[in-house]
Amino acid sequence: MAAKESSFEKIQRLTSTQVNIRNVATSAHIHHGKTAFTDNLLAAAGMMSAKAAGDLEGGMATWQHADEQERLMTVDSANVSMAHNYQGEEYLINLIDTPGHVDFGGNVTRAMRAIDGTFVLICAVEGIMPQTETVLRQALKERVKPVLFINKVDRLINELKFTPEQMQERFMKLINEFNHLIEQIAEKEFGQKWKVNVNDGSVAFGSARENWALSIPFMKKKEVSFKDIYRLYTEMDHEERTKWIWANAPLYDVILDMAVKHLPNPIEAQKYRIPKIWHGDQNTEFGKSLLSCDKNGEVGFVITRIIIDPRSGKEVSAGRLYSGTLRAGMDVYLNNLKSPAKIQQVLVYNGIKPEQLESVPAGNVLAITGINAEVGETITEKEQTPFEEIKHIFQPVITKSIEVVKTQDLPKLIEILRKVSKEDPSLKVEINEQTGESLISGMGELHLEIIENRIKTEKGLEVKTSAPIIVYRETAKKESPVKEGRSPNKHNGFFIKVAPLDAELDEAIQKGDLPEIRVKKKNDQVTNTLSAMGWGSDEIRNIKDIYKGNVLFDETRGEVHIGEVIEMVMDAFEEVMDASPLAREPAMKMKVSLVDIKLHEDAIHRGPAQVYPAVRDGIKEALLQASPAILEPLQIHVIECPDQFMGAVTKLVGGKRGQLLDMRQEGSLSVIKAKIPVSEMIGWSSDLRSATEGRGTSSLLDQLFEPVPMSIQDL
Numbered sequence: 001m002a003a004k005e006s007s008f009e010k011i012q013r014l015t016s017t018q019v020n021i022r023n024v025a026t027s028a029h030i031h032h033g034k035t036a037f038t039d040n041l042l043a044a045a046g047m048m049s050a051k052a053a054g055d056l057e058g059g060m061a062t063w064q065h066a067d068e069q070e071r072l073m074t075v076d077s078a079n080v081s082m083a084h085n086y087q088g089e090e091y092l093i094n095l096i097d098t099p100g101h102v103d104f105g106g107n108v109t110r111a112m113r114a115i116d117g118t119f120v121l122i123c124a125v126e127g128i129m130p131q132t133e134t135v136l137r138q139a140l141k142e143r144v145k146p147v148l149f150i151n152k153v154d155r156l157i158n159e160l161k162f163t164p165e166q167m168q169e170r171f172m173k174l175i176n177e178f179n180h181l182i183e184q185i186a187e188k189e190f191g192q193k194w195k196v197n198v199n200d201g202s203v204a205f206g207s208a209r210e211n212w213a214l215s216i217p218f219m220k221k222k223e224v225s226f227k228d229i230y231r232l233y234t235e236m237d238h239e240e241r242t243k244w245i246w247a248n249a250p251l252y253d254v255i256l257d258m259a260v261k262h263l264p265n266p267i268e269a270q271k272y273r274i275p276k277i278w279h280g281d282q283n284t285e286f287g288k289s290l291l292s293c294d295k296n297g298e299v300g301f302v303i304t305r306i307i308i309d310p311r312s313g314k315e316v317s318a319g320r321l322y323s324g325t326l327r328a329g330m331d332v333y334l335n336n337l338k339s340p341a342k343i344q345q346v347l348v349y350n351g352i353k354p355e356q357l358e359s360v361p362a363g364n365v366l367a368i369t370g371i372n373a374e375v376g377e378t379i380t381e382k383e384q385t386p387f388e389e390i391k392h393i394f395q396p397v398i399t400k401s402i403e404v405v406k407t408q409d410l411p412k413l414i415e416i417l418r419k420v421s422k423e424d425p426s427l428k429v430e431i432n433e434q435t436g437e438s439l440i441s442g443m444g445e446l447h448l449e450i451i452e453n454r455i456k457t458e459k460g461l462e463v464k465t466s467a468p469i470i471v472y473r474e475t476a477k478k479e480s481p482v483k484e485g486r487s488p489n490k491h492n493g494f495f496i497k498v499a500p501l502d503a504e505l506d507e508a509i510q511k512g513d514l515p516e517i518r519v520k521k522k523n524d525q526v527t528n529t530l531s532a533m534g535w536g537s538d539e540i541r542n543i544k545d546i547y548k549g550n551v552l553f554d555e556t557r558g559e560v561h562i563g564e565v566i567e568m569v570m571d572a573f574e575e576v577m578d579a580s581p582l583a584r585e586p587a588m589k590m591k592v593s594l595v596d597i598k599l600h601e602d603a604i605h606r607g608p609a610q611v612y613p614a615v616r617d618g619i620k621e622a623l624l625q626a627s628p629a630i631l632e633p634l635q636i637h638v639i640e641c642p643d644q645f646m647g648a649v650t651k652l653v654g655g656k657r658g659q660l661l662d663m664r665q666e667g668s669l670s671v672i673k674a675k676i677p678v679s680e681m682i683g684w685s686s687d688l689r690s691a692t693e694g695r696g697t698s699s700l701l702d703q704l705f706e707p708v709p710m711s712i713q714d715l
Contacts, residue, residue: 008350010083014092015348018267018293018363022259023320025096025111027139028121028151029131029699037121037151037208041082041095041252081349081365084256091260094349094365098135107305108135109392110375110425112142113277114304114320114365117263119255120146120178124170124205125155128177130638130699133185140186141512143273147262148178148196149213149255150205157233164226175203202262204254212245213254222248266363267293270322278322279515279525280385289323295361299324299332301368301379302387306422315422316347316354317377318367324381326368327359334371335378335386344370375425388515394703396428396441397633397678400448401466402455403437409461413438416459420451427451441471444700445682470679471633473588473705474580476500476626482595483625485618487610491600494569494611496618498626501551501589504533509549516546518570545570550577550590561599565611569594572615581620582628588705592619631705633678636661638671639688641696646670648691656680657709673701 014020026037081094096111112118118139122132139146150171156162162170179195186194196202198216206213212232214224228248232241270293274282281287289297300323307316330343347354347367360366371379378386404413414431417438421429428441442448445468455461479499486493508514513529530540544566545552552573556562573592580587599606641649643665649672653660658676665671676684688696 008355010090011081011092011348011350012357014083014090015357015364015366016295016361017090017092018295018361019265020089020091021094021266021363022091022117022263023094023115023266023269023363023365024259024263025098025108025115025118025144026121027098027108027111027118027135029123029126029129029135031123037119037149037251037255041080041093041255082256084252084260086257086260091256092364093256093259096365107424107426109138110304110390112138112144113302113387113390114318115144116266116269116273117145117147117259119149119259121149121151121208122174122178123152123155124150124174125152125160127174128181130701133181133701136181137185140182140190143187143190143269143276145190145194145263145269146182146196147258148175148203149208150174150203151208153205153229154207154210154233157230164230167226167229171198171203171205200262201258204258206249206251206254208251210241210245211251212249213251214249215254215258218249218254218257224248266322270363274322277388278385279388279523286323286380286384289362292323293362294323295325295363297323297362298381298384299326299330299379300362300384301326301332303371303373303375303377303379304390306375307367308419308423314369315372316367316369317371317373318365321360321362321364321366323362325359325361326366328356331381332371332379333382333384334373335380335384337373337377338383341371341373341379343368374422388512390425391512391516392426394443394700395471395633396426396443397471397635397703398444398448399439399441399469399471400452401437401439401469402452402463403465405462405464412461413455413463416455416461419459420455424451439469440465445685468682472583472585472708473631473633474582474585474623475587475589475629475631476623477629478627480622480626483618483621485614485616485621487606487614489600489605489610491605492610492614493598494594494614494618495596496615496622497593497595498619498622499591499593500626501549501591505551505591506549506589508533509546509551514546516548518545519543544594545573547574547577548586549588550592553591553593555593555595556597559597559599561606562597564603565597565599565606568608568611569615572612573619575612576616576619576623580628581624583630585630587623588631590623592622630708632708634675634704634706635678635681635700636673636675636702636704637698638673638701639696639698640669640671641692643668643670645692645696646672649688649696652687652691656684 080097081092084091084093096115098108098111120132120136122128136146153167156167156170175196175198182195183191201215201217204213204215214229219225232244236244271291274290278290282291286298286300290300301319301321303317303319305318307318309316326343326346328343328346332341332343334341345356345368346358346360347369348357348360348364354367376390378384404410417429417431417440421427426443430439440448440451442451448468452463452465455463476498477500480497482495482497484493484495508529509516515525517523519526526543527540542553542555543551544554552570554562554566577587577590639649650660653674653676656676657680658674660672660674662673663670684698688698
């Protein structure tokens with residue numbers, strides 16, 4: 001008798017059937033049930049005990065850090081894989097469970113690069129929240145197809161005492177709101193096509209914690225009605241309910257059927273995703289392999305997450321393989337680092353556990369070891385155009401300085417900070433090796449608090465941090481006169497002017513239509529985007545560098561030696577954009593034009609030591625005459641609180657230099673939309689709790705920069 005196939009053997013067999021692979025993620029607002037949902041799917045696939053699944057107190061299977069258990073929330077994404085049977089065929093589901101808290105939204109952005117479809121969960125009671133909108137924006141930006149799961153339906157019956165008819169009305173309202181969002185955010189070709197529909201099964205509803213789900217096609221098949229759902233909580237005890245659920249509405253069946261039926265396989269998805277996330281020539285052999293997800297083509301792998309094994313210190317790089325086949329021991333090329341490397345192991349996920357395989361073909365989410373690279377690295381066999389940088393919607397706005405308690409620990413701190421910033425690229429780390437002070441910049445107070453806590457507990461290093469410092473920006477308000485930057489030997493001159501970037505160009509950069517790159521030769525994406533804005537070919541040719549929302553133009557004419565110095569000019573431009581002259585803060589929305597240059601005819605007199613200082617001085621002098629201004633970060637928050645606290649909340653917002661943008665009533669709740677400077681938001685969550693006796697909640701909707709009021713700027 002043949003031995004029964006283990007779950008790992010099954011996953012190993014399914015990795016090579018590309019049409020039967022689904023790469024998906026969970027995404028939602030915080031505490032809308034993503035991790036309980038993942039846990040119960042794992043339990044059904046036999047990867048963990050059904051009793052422990054979705055148990056908050058016992059801890060979720062995908063929580064791999066103690067602080068996630070303490071705070072009862074996901075901080076890091078977790079990869080899991082499982083097999084599923086649908087209409088007599090076997091499918092491999094690679095699922096990434098993502099965090100919901102806005103401070104860890106960078107993990108969601110990175111997960112979206114690796115997947116093709118996402119389950120968006122919304123709470124039946126709370127509905128669509130600001131973070132739901134953000135995750136949908138993150139998914140559609142990467143051309144990831146969404147399906148909808150309305151979770152916590154038990155709350156509608158137990159807490160709000162809804163009748164079956166009211167439940168249906170509530171579902172339709174949520175589905176219409178969700179579709180309206182897709183229509184608003186998605187690109188035109190997907191706006192209608194990707195709307196969810198309750199009748200075809202691209203919407204399901206249920207309770208992840210109670211382990212049940214239903215969709216209209218599944219209800220017809222099992223002959224179940226909304227009245228039966230109502231009876232679950234009004235007439236049945238726990239045991240009867242569990243029995244009924246397993247027989248009529250098991251979560252994993254409905255959800256994984258929905259993934260197979262409504263979310264694309266890698267071969268379908270890469271046809272429309274690759275043109276968006278990879279800007280190389282699609283007519284080359286490599287381009288064709290990427291578009292067709294060809295397992296016999298050249299390797300094209302993108303790292304989306306790095307996990308450092310706490311015991312061995314070994315780096316495990318998880319990501320998505322878009323083309324080719326990865327093998328253990330294979331020689332590869334890292335395109336961002338421009339260096340060769342060797343893969344030691346190839347791992348696939350068996351549940352949450354990575355297991356070793358000899359080789360894995362294109363279309364899979366997997367992990368590799370032996371590579372020392374950053375998140376977003378493109379791994380190929382020979383040099384190729386790398387994939388588009390993975391850019392998060394929000395930027396770090398809060399900084400703390402961090403230093404060691406004992407001086408002898410300084411080298412250890414530098415090493416740990418390098419590792420931490422690798423594991424979490426949303427964290428920006430600046431290390432000053434001379435003074436021993438280092439700066440960490442993150443998305444919010446909680447983000448930095450968790451990082452600090454992990455350095456102390458998991459890495460075992462005593463550190464102290466300063467009070468939070470806010471990250472400002474600098475910009476120009478008007479066009480400057482042309483200023484000359486002279487080289488130290490006085491033989492070279494660079495004539496530069498600075499002006500504010502026009503709004504249309506800035507919007508194209510923010511949306512990702514213009515990639516942030518050095519434009520060396522003709523770039524189709526840059527040319528097409530700017531031609532559509534009505535730019536002429538000469539103007540387009542002048543663009544040399546798009547860097548952190550600033551643009552360098554080369555307006556020189558007939559200069560023979562420009563090719564020798566232009567790379568150095570770009571380096572100096574980027575240096576000034578990272579630390580502008582007013583307060584050494586990063587610059588934004590700035591247009592820097594190189595109008596003319598005078599170079600010494602002898603190459604030895606126009607080397608880096610002459611060019612860098614000249615260009616830096618030229619840009620700084622021009623900027624100081626372009627009405628420079630300091631911009632401060634502001635966040636738009638949606639605050640919900642009971643009616644009686646509305647006055648207290650508006651007073652709190654006013655006291656923090658905030659502006660009220662909108663106020664509305666939803667039943668007994670007041671919903672307030674306010675714009676508040678980040679510098680005033682230190683300790684915001686505890687202030688809001690005090691003002692509302694713990695009953696107010698606040699979610700980040702958007703982030704923007706505005707000039708600091710003059711009264712404060714002078715200080």
